[in-house]
């Protein structure tokens with residue numbers, strides 16, 4: 001099994017995981033920032049992590065992998081490559097999550113749902129609903145990283161390559177601000 005240390009090393013090496021003091025789009029401040037696209041831009045690392053995650057479900061007779069756009073697309077693709085099955089993705093269509101582009105799932109098809117990072121689990125929840133609407137059977141949820149703090153609970157098995165603790169605070173209560181650490185807005189060049 002791929003060690004958490006290796007996953008952490010790759011996240012840090014590629015800049016997908018940053019430690020510091022960040023201002024999030026929500027306005028909250030955080031001590032860590034995760035952007036898996038930074039890691040997934042390297043196909044060899046994407047393949048390595050996809051194989052590790054797919055391997056966790058090797059005995060589940062998975063027939064298709066589905067992830068939510070955008071974050072889940074590359075993860076789905078690499079996990080599906082390892083398992084030798086189809087890779088699909090869901091998209092938002094006027095709000096709700098759906099399968100578009102002629103993607104279909106068969107009645108009873110065994111489906112693995114994947115995501116890059118699980119935070120609230122909202123997107124995964126919606127993909128699970130799409131899978132069930134098509135009469136297919138979710139056999140598990142796989143993620144590169146789980147930063148939900150154990151708050152998500154589905155009726156299927158959850159596997160994440162790494163569990164990450166991320167603290168966030170309302171700006172006015174941020175201890176990092178109180179320490180006088182400069183705040184960085186991730187994604188902006190400064």
Ligand SMILES: [Zn+2]
Pocket residue numbers: 021029030171174175176177178183
């Ligand atoms: Zn702060």
